[in-house]
Amino acid sequence: MANYRHSPDTCECVYDFDVLDGEAFPVLVGVVAKCGPHSSVPDDQLNAVLKDEQFRKNYSIQQEVRPHFPELLPDSEAALPVAEEAIAQFARQSGEPTMGWSFDASRVLLLSLPKPVSATVKAMLQALLDARWPGRVLLL
Numbered sequence: 836m837a838n839y840r841h842s843p844d845t846c847e848c849v850y851d852f853d854v855l856d857g858e859a860f861p862v863l864v865g866v867v868a869k870c871g872p873h874s875s876v877p878d879d880q881l882n883a884v885l886k887d888e889q890f891r892k893n894y895s896i897q898q899e900v901r902p903h904f905p906e907l908l909p910d911s912e913a914a915l916p917v918a919e920e921a922i923a924q925f926a927r928q929s930g931e932p933t934m935g936w937s938f939d940a941s942r943v944l945l946l947s948l949p950k951p952v953s954a955t956v957k958a959m960l961q962a963l964l965d966a967r968w969p970g971r972v973l974l975l
């Protein structure tokens with residue numbers, strides 16, 4: 836057994852994982868605490884819900900949006916508000932794109948782009964996101 840305790844960067848749930856023989860990915864073996872937004876998610880569905888949110892966030896930023904801002908990365912966050920500066924600082928250290936993100940009460944992912952873009956570009960990016968996650972990722 837190689838249990839380890841984890842909390843995703845997308846919410847404050849806490850759970851234990853175990854790396855099982857023959858499994859490529861760690862398996863959730865116990866829910867320690869659920870955050871407010873996930874308090875009503877059954878334990879046996881929590882792993883899938885958290886994976887969806889993590890994947891939706893990471894893929895939206897890294898695969899859909901980031902390629903359209905190559906000239907900005909990684910030092911593009913000069914005008915970010917204070918709360919997003921903390922995210923940007925983490926992003927710089929981890930090599931992730933410098934974008935703000937959060938989830939609303941319905942767990943819709945809200946993304947703020949690293950710089951203002953034209954309505955045409957924004958609509959194009961939103962359409963890319965809508966094609967994969969209709970109504971689940973919103974550009975601010």
Ligand SMILES: [Zn+2]
Binds near residue numbers: 847870871872873
């Ligand atoms: Zn949670």
